[in-house]
Structure formats: structure tokens, C-alpha cells
Amino acid sequence: MIHIGIIGLGAIGQRLLNQFTVHDEVAVVAVCDQNESLAIETADRLGNIQAYTDYKQLLANEKVDVVYVAVPPKFHHAIVMDAIQAKKHVLCEKPLANSLEEAKEMADAAKEAGIVHAMNFPLNYGQAATKFAELIEDNYIGKLRRLQLSMYFPEWPRAWQQNDWVGGREQGGFVLEVGVHFIQQTLKLFGEIRNIQTRLEFPNDPTLCETGIIATAELADGTPVLIEGLSGIAGKEHIGFTAYGMDGVLSLENWGHLRGGKTGDELETISLEEMTPQRLIDELLKAVNGQEAEIYDFEAGYQAQKVLEELR
Known part of the structure; x- marks a missing residue:
């Protein structure tokens, strides 16, 4: 069983949240959103779990093994770097960051920390x-x-x-x-x-x-x-x-x-x-448990970001 904390409860965050809640080996133990009523309502719906409006409080929660970051791209860097510092495994929405410099720093830091770092690129599991x-x-x-x-x-x-x-x-x-x-x-x-x-x-x-x-x-x-x-x-x-x-x-x-x-x-x-096909959550579980898994890490996110920045 892995314990997940979700940061960001918008349309994208809700999509994976629903998949987490029906998985036998996953427990969502904390949620965070700047919209306090949304955080509390979601926590109550999931069974009275912990709700936060400050993501740093979620990262301090010792029950959380994996953090799913589903906030807008400009906030990815700060949250992910803090999650790495807190030694949490991270699943991040795409694009990895809001600049190439941020993406590179995140990829390097995650690799150095030895945590599981994965991107939500759902096409790979379709x-x-x-x-x-x-x-x-x-x-x-x-x-x-x-x-x-x-x-x-x-x-x-x-x-x-x-x-x-x-x-x-x-x-x-x-x-x-x-x-x-x-x-x-x-x-x-x-x-x-x-x-x-x-x-x-x-x-x-x-x-x-x-x-x-x-x-x-x-x-x-x-x-x-x-x-x-x-x-x-x-x-x-x-x-x-x-x-x-x-x-x-x-x-x-x-x-x-x-x-x-x-x-x-x-x-x-x-x-x-x-x-x-493989399922993202199953592969994330394997990776957290030290098994070989089909996940697309921050390096894959960084390489995609390089192309995106040239296109934009």
C-alpha cells in the first residue's frame, strides 16, 4: 500500500484522484488546494482525510509517500524541489516546468536524491x-x-x-x-x-x-x-x-x-x-517498491521541454 498526497484539485488533478481512489493498493491520505472549500470538500468525500491549503504542510505529513503535483506549470518547480527536499517520491503533471532551466534543475535534483520521479504522460498507458x-x-x-x-x-x-x-x-x-x-x-x-x-x-x-x-x-x-x-x-x-x-x-x-x-x-x-497496456498507477507502485517499471521520468520531461521551448 502506498500513501499519496495530491497538490492541486483542478480538472486534471481530479482525473487521477478518481483513479487513485479505486485502486486497491493506493490510499489518498492528504489533499491540498488554494481553494480551501474545495480541499475540505474533497477530503470529506474521500473519508475525512487531511486537507491543506499550504502544500508545505502536506509535505511535512509523514504518512505521505508519494506526492502528485497537479498545479499550473509555473508552480511545479517550487513544489517539486520542496518535495525532493522532503524525500518524497513525485508524480508531476506535464509540462515538467515553466522554463528549460527549471526543468533541468528538477531533473538533476530528483536523480541525485534517489527518489522515484515520474511524469503523467497518459498516452503511454492508452x-x-x-x-x-x-x-x-x-x-x-x-x-x-x-x-x-x-x-x-x-x-x-x-x-x-x-x-x-x-x-x-x-x-x-x-x-x-x-x-x-x-x-x-x-x-x-x-x-x-x-x-x-x-x-x-x-x-x-x-x-x-x-x-x-x-x-x-x-x-x-x-x-x-x-x-x-x-x-x-x-x-x-x-x-x-x-x-x-x-x-x-x-x-x-x-x-x-x-x-x-x-x-x-x-x-x-x-x-x-x-x-x-500497463497502467500508470501500477507502474508507479512498482517503481516505489524498487521493481522495474514503465514510468517516464523527469529526464523524459526535460527532453520534451527542450523541444517545446524551441517550438514556442
């Missing part, structure tokens, strides 16, 4: 992305010709995401919030991304995030990578991560749908019925 990775490994598309990420949003921030920072230039934007998942997948499956050239579209208000991107880059072997997207458009939200190969095409669409086809054939939906 059926569609796991099948995508498996088919790439099995050479389904043959030699890769081009990798393309497309991100289209009728509105940004999305309806469920309205807050002070997701639409801001400092911490938000769809390149950072959505693009980071697929940058991490690219680094994991295809290796280094380099020679990044980016063109961003911004609104007149200098505090608001990008409304468009067209960027090109290359993998280490020169294979082209295209990243493009727009917000504030007609139609439905669409996110596509597509690998074009000599023998076929694979497209991971809207997080959980996978289509593929051999050259000359139609793209067809690929069944995910037999896929049973």
Missing part, C-alpha cells in the same frame, strides 16, 4: 498509443517518410478548461498543453528532434497564447517532422499524429482512435480489443 508503438516497432509502415502532428480546436481553452492560465502565453497554449504529449511520443519512438523552424500566429493581446503554428523539424536521420495547428475555427476538435512510411500509414486520432493501411489501400480502423 490502448491506441500502445498499439501505435507496437506497430511501429513491428515495421508496419516500413521506412518512415514523414511524421505529422495536427491540432485543431474550435475554441481554446476548451469549454472544460476555462481558467486563468491555459489560454495565457506564459504557461498555456495548445502547443504546450496538447503538443507535449506527442512530442514525448516522438522522442520515445523515433528519437531526437532537431533543426526546428517555427512560425506562430498570436492574437493582438500580448498576454494570450498562440492561435496557430506551422513548424518543421527533422529526426536524427533527416526524416521531416511537420507540426501544425489552429484554434478559433469552424468544425470539431481534431488531433492527429500520423506516421507516413514507404509501406503504409498509421494515424493516432483524437487520443484513442487508431487507423492504418498499407500503401494503396484505404485507411481502416485498427482494433484495440486485445490491447492491455
Whole structure:
């Protein structure tokens, strides 16, 4: 049994909180949010556990083994560095930090402290992305010709995401919030991304995030990578991560749908019925118990951040 303290109870924090509470080997023992009523209400709902508005008090709680940091990116660095100092294992939301310097300092400190440090990159534990990775490994598309990420949003921030920072230039934007998942997948499956050239579209208000991107880059072997997207458009939200190969095409669409086809054939939906990917919480448990685990650590977060900062 591991005891988890959660810092940040917004939409993202609540999502994993619900997964923690139904897991047999996990107990949420403390929660923290600047919104006192939300912290108390959440603690009461979970069974009268400890509620805090000051994260340092949660870190001082000796019952807490693992801290899940689900606050906006600009607060990651201070909280995670304090958690490392307190010798707590850390699960952190993406992106790792609010600057490359912060991300590097966090990755180095976590490594030196010998704690478990993991990022919440949920695509790695989803059926569609796991099948995508498996088919790439099995050479389904043959030699890769081009990798393309497309991100289209009728509105940004999305309806469920309205807050002070997701639409801001400092911490938000769809390149950072959505693009980071697929940058991490690219680094994991295809290796280094380099020679990044980016063109961003911004609104007149200098505090608001990008409304468009067209960027090109290359993998280490020169294979082209295209990243493009727009917000504030007609139609439905669409996110596509597509690998074009000599023998076929694979497209991971809207997080959980996978289509593929051999050259000359139609793209067809690929069944995910037999896929049973690893689960983040199970892998976190393994890591805390000293076993080999499929987690994506702060170094993976730092490498993704390097690409993001060049794109932005």
C-alpha cells in the first residue's frame, strides 16, 4: 500500500484522484488546494482525510509517500524541489516546468536524491498509443517518410478548461498543453528532434497564447517532422499524429482512435480489443517498491521541454 498526497484539485488533478481512489493498493491520505472549500470538500468525500491549503504542510505529513503535483506549470518547480527536499517520491503533471532551466534543475535534483520521479504522460498507458508503438516497432509502415502532428480546436481553452492560465502565453497554449504529449511520443519512438523552424500566429493581446503554428523539424536521420495547428475555427476538435512510411500509414486520432493501411489501400480502423497496456498507477507502485517499471521520468520531461521551448 502506498500513501499519496495530491497538490492541486483542478480538472486534471481530479482525473487521477478518481483513479487513485479505486485502486486497491493506493490510499489518498492528504489533499491540498488554494481553494480551501474545495480541499475540505474533497477530503470529506474521500473519508475525512487531511486537507491543506499550504502544500508545505502536506509535505511535512509523514504518512505521505508519494506526492502528485497537479498545479499550473509555473508552480511545479517550487513544489517539486520542496518535495525532493522532503524525500518524497513525485508524480508531476506535464509540462515538467515553466522554463528549460527549471526543468533541468528538477531533473538533476530528483536523480541525485534517489527518489522515484515520474511524469503523467497518459498516452503511454492508452490502448491506441500502445498499439501505435507496437506497430511501429513491428515495421508496419516500413521506412518512415514523414511524421505529422495536427491540432485543431474550435475554441481554446476548451469549454472544460476555462481558467486563468491555459489560454495565457506564459504557461498555456495548445502547443504546450496538447503538443507535449506527442512530442514525448516522438522522442520515445523515433528519437531526437532537431533543426526546428517555427512560425506562430498570436492574437493582438500580448498576454494570450498562440492561435496557430506551422513548424518543421527533422529526426536524427533527416526524416521531416511537420507540426501544425489552429484554434478559433469552424468544425470539431481534431488531433492527429500520423506516421507516413514507404509501406503504409498509421494515424493516432483524437487520443484513442487508431487507423492504418498499407500503401494503396484505404485507411481502416485498427482494433484495440486485445490491447492491455500497463497502467500508470501500477507502474508507479512498482517503481516505489524498487521493481522495474514503465514510468517516464523527469529526464523524459526535460527532453520534451527542450523541444517545446524551441517550438514556442
